[in-house]
Amino acid sequence: MFKNASFENEIYRSMEKNLVSNQVETKYGFKRLAQVVDYLNAAAEIFDQAGMTEQAKEVTEVLQGLAQQFSSKTS
Numbered sequence: 001m002f003k004n005a006s007f008e009n010e011i012y013r014s015m016e017k018n019l020v021s022n023q024v025e026t027k028y029g030f031k032r033l034a035q036v037v038d039y040l041n042a043a044a045e046i047f048d049q050a051g052m053t054e055q056a057k058e059v060t061e062v063l064q065g066l067a068q069q070f071s072s073k074t075s
Contacts, residue, residue, distance in 0.1 A: 010045070013060060016067055017041040023070045037066060 021034040040059055047056035 007049075008046075013041055013044060016063055020067045020070055032069065037063065045057070 014032065017037055017040075020037050040063055044056045044059040047053070047059060
């Protein structure tokens with residue numbers, strides 16, 4: 001039914017998006033930035049579903065960069 005790697009990637013992206021969104025909204029109050037994260041996540045999913053894996057990977061890297069930036073600021 002599901003491809004295991006694809007399902008794992010989707011869960012990972014969703015968890016990462018939620019982590020960044022929650023950190024941004026609760027600790028910094030950047031609601032618009034949290035919306036950007038949501039939109040980027042949706043774009044990555046659309047690219048992935050369309051078979052545009054390179055574009056999905058690039059958007060995911062942007063999300064990872066955001067997560068790392070906010071992770072280092074909260075540590």
